[in-house]
Amino acid sequence: MRMNTTADAGAPLIRVAFGSVPKDGGTFTFYRTLRPVLLERGIDMRCAAVGRRQAELTDAAFIDEGCVQLAPHSDNLKLQARTFADWCEDEKIDIVFGVNSPAILSALAHLPAKIRALARCANGFDEGYRLTLIGRERLARIVALVPRLRDDLVNDYGADPSRIVLIPNGTSPERFAQAASKTRGAGDRLELGFLGRLEHNQKGVLHLPDVLRDLDRKRVSYRLTIAGRGRDESQLRNALRQHLDRGHVRFAGSLSPAQIADFLAEIDVFLFPSHFEGCPNALLEAMTAGATPVAWRLPGITDFLIDDGKTGLLAETGDTAWFANHIADLAEDHDRLAAMSRATSEAARARFSRDTCANAYAELFSKVMAEPPPQWEPAPWTQFKVNPMFRRRLLSRILPAPQRQALRSFAETLRGRKATTPAHAHSAAGGLRVHQIINSCDLKLGGAERIARALHENLRAAGVESHLVSLQAFAEGDAPEGAVSLGLKSPYDPRALTRLAAYANQIGPGDIVHAHLFPASAHVAALARAGRLSAPLVFTEHSTSNRRRSHPLGGLVDRQIYAAFDRIVAISQGVQSELLRSQPWINGNTTVIHNGCRLLFDAPTARERQQEPFQLLSVGRLTPAKNYGVALEAIASLAPREIRYVIAGDGPELQPLQEKAASLGIARRVEFAGYVPDIRELLRAADIFLIPSAWEGFGLAAVEAMNASLPVIASDVPGLREVVGADAKAAILVDPGKPEAIAEAIRRLLDEPDTRRALGRSGYERARAFDMEAFLHGHLRLYKGLKGRAAHET
Structure with a gap:
């Protein structure tokens, strides 16, 4: 039944049918925002809701004069599609935007050639990409909302790049003008806001309690207002019960369009912890209103929408401490918050206004209509076929929804797990399903665990179905989302192989298995040789050295392990060179993917200390490889210079190092700070960074120090030399076996402030080469190249 229409007199030149349901959601918000401005440009965009299901989802409060409901009482997909096609003929529709409407997408094959077909890719997951490409032979253009969606369509789904147009969503500046005029950060407390569906899998809402706990520890005065409804609301309320009782959190429920503008006017900082998105309207609206966003860094999405450090702040996905630090920094600096708010609103109005968006669509529609109609013969309705994506299961045809849900819940209870995806199902980023296997996930143990x-976390944020398998039990409260523990005290436990074999039943031949460290690599190799793993295998070599290489039998063990893997990743050229020196037969089967590092600082950090005592910092696990004993000898030789040496890390060498510091007479000048989860404050307080490792595969700590604009003194060893640069522009390289060389480098930096500043500036720029984006894309390219290949013959 038709709801309304525009008059025939003075009809717009181009008529567009857009598939959506009038309700609170991103797709209809796009329609509602653009329809009036497109009318001004001679384009009548109509919203078509087709079939009983879409009629039931319709919210009457959202219906406008451009909305139409077709076949509202029908569950028959063919009838729905044919009704839509007839309506297009009656209304002289020129362009069809199917979006995610089963009826409209099913009708595409039967529409005449004079009706152009377009697609709009708005969601970065497998089903969204496949819906976009239904009827791809008919599609004149595909609109991708952000670079990530465009790149995935081309690289993972074979879309023609010449037919893809990048058009982000648009918002109404007028609607948020009053909000944008407000000065942010003027109150006694920081007003935080979240707006969206209260659901964790995509929206990441269950990160919010951890963020608030970090803010509490920092004694930030705030109030968080959460607007929205969703399936995880009850769990979120329970996790925030103490904050609710103290008045630090309030739930506002669902908001009408008018209420959203008022809500955003009261918000200083907009929290956006989504794991994946398309082009989120809520984020664009918040930015337009002048609410500074803090978000996870989602490559090709949030780093496209937000200019990090200028129009918002980005944190590495899942790092709630980093997320909270961004908020705390804004709370401390009201002038910066106010300036960033203005810059955010100005940038959003320039880049993401509805006029900018409407102009892009108007140009696209006009260009498509100016092209000759495609050579296309519509399929007769007798050949109508239901796409497998739209087939209803038997239960959905014979049982009402409540009974279906009850049966589904009962089945999930019997299985003891969520029935979300069957084993071997591929649902994201081109069907990638990755299983990383490592000895432990404990971040205190070192760089491999961090990496x-x-x-x-970055694979999950990119829409990949990623699983992290730890042989050892998780530390209390330290279970990463999507991770599995095999519950062992030691990775050398004989039960590791049998438990991993049981887990391997979940691994399909098209999955990727990625192992880290020994003995996890040995267990994976043994299962592959026993025929229990048929998936492509990847191993990351994290070190330039291991004890087995110096022993004849160890070399044979390594040969058997490395031979089982289809590809070996070296974290640096130095690691690759040392590996090939030990195992030259694997040449050609290795690749270098530099580690990615969370870059903690968005701008160079100024250091003004000009006199002693200076603070020297080292960060790393207390093991012989880190060579801290030699560093202590160097510090002792610098007396009577006033130096405070802070070593952040934990490990088996703590007591011997404490005893050595005491024997050298420098115990009062050396602080063993233990494991520090967030080293930002230590980096800010330091004047010089020392990494004296005897060997180092990469050196994440060095990258973090360079990003903090610290002058670095580093061991001249493979891997680390590559990271800090052999040109001495970002670091002074020293012989790790000579304490006098380390002491001389420290003395030089103490006496030469210009050298300290120059090294810090160069280091900050050099660190940018090791961000998470290049690291993630290197692995995605590797996985996609291996996906579907036969397992390596061992």
């Missing part, structure tokens, strides 16, 4: 977790 595996960072890769896992």
Whole structure:
């Protein structure tokens, strides 16, 4: 039944049918925002809701004069599609935007050639991409909202890049003009806001309690207002119960369009913890209103929409401490918050206004209509086929929704797990399903654990179905989302192989298995040789050295392990060179992907200290490889210079190092700070960074120090030399076996402030080469190249 229409007199030149449901959601918001401004440009965009299901979802409060409901009482997809096609003929529709309407997408094959077909890719997951490409032979253009969606369509789904147009969503500046005029940060407390569906899988709402706990520890005065409804609301309320009782959090429920503008006018900082998105309207509206966003860094999405450090702040996905630090920094600097608010609103109005968006669509529609109609013969309705994506299961045809849900919940209870995706199902980023296997996920243990977790979190944020498998039990409260523990005390436990074999039943032949460290690599290799793993295998070599290489039998063990893997990733050229020196037969089967590092500082950090005592900082696990004993000898030789040496890290060498510091007479000048999860404050307080490792595969700590604009003194060893640069522009390289060389480098930096500043400036620029984006894309390219290949013959 038709709701309304424009008059035939003075009809717009181009008529567009847009598939959506009038309700509170991103797709209809796009329609509602653009329809009036497109009418001004001679384009009548109509919203078509087709079928019983879409009629039931319709909210009457959102219906406008451009909305139409077709076949509202029908569950028959063919009838719905045919009704839509007839309506297009009656209304002289020129362009069809199917979006995610089953009826409209099913009708595409039957529409005459004079009706052009366009697609709009708004969601970065497998189903969204496949919906976009239904009827791809008919599509004149595909609109991608952000670079990430465009790149995935081309690289993972074979879309023609010449037919893809990048058009972000647009917002109404007038609607948020009053909000944008407000000065942010003027109150006694920081007003935080979240707006969206209260659901964790995509929206990441269950990160909010951890963020608030970090803010509490920093004694930030704030109030968080949460607007929205969703399936995880109850769990979120429970996690925030103490904050609710103290008045630090309030839930506002669902908001009408008019209420959203008022809500954003009261917000200083907009929290956006989504794991994946398309082009989120809520974020664009918040920016237009002048609410400074703090968000996870989603490559090709949030780093496209937000200019980090200028129009918002980005944190590495899942790092709630980093997320909270951004908020705390804004709370401390009201002038910066006010300036960033103005810059955010101005940038959003320039880049993401509805006029900018409407102009882009008007140009696209006009260009498409100016092209000759495609050589296309519509399929007769007798050949109508239901796309497998739209087939209803037997239960959905014979049982009402409540009974279906009850049966589904009962089945989930019997299985003891969520029935979301079957084993071997591929649902994201081109069907990638990755299983990382590592000895432990404990961040205190070192760089390999940090890298595996960072890769896992970034893969999930990129829409990949990523699983992280730890042989050892998780530390209390330290279970990463999407991670599994095999519950062992030691990775050398004989039960590791049998438990990993049981887990391997979940691994399909098209999955990717990625191992880190020994003995996890040995267990994976053994399962592959036993025929229990048929998936492509990847191993990351994290070190330039291991004890097995110096022993004849160890070399044979390594040969058996490395031979089982389809690809070996070296974290630096130095690691690759040392590996090939030990195992030259694997030449050609290795690749270098530099580690990615969370870059903690958005701008160079100024250091003004000009006199002693200076603070020297080292960060790393207390093991022989880190060579801290030699560093202590160097500090002792610098007496009577006033130096405070802070070593952040934990490990088996703590007591011997404490005893050595005492024996050298420098115990009062050396602080063993233990494991520090967030080293930002230590980096800010330091004047010089020392990394004296005897060997180092990469040196994440060096990258973090360079990003903090610290002058670095580093061991001249493979891997680390590559990271800090052999040209001495970002670091002074020293022989790690000579304490006098380390002491001389420290003395030089103490006496030469210009050298300290020059090294810090160069280091900050050099660190940018090791961000998470290049690291993630390197692995995605590797995985996609291996996906579907037969397993390596061992």
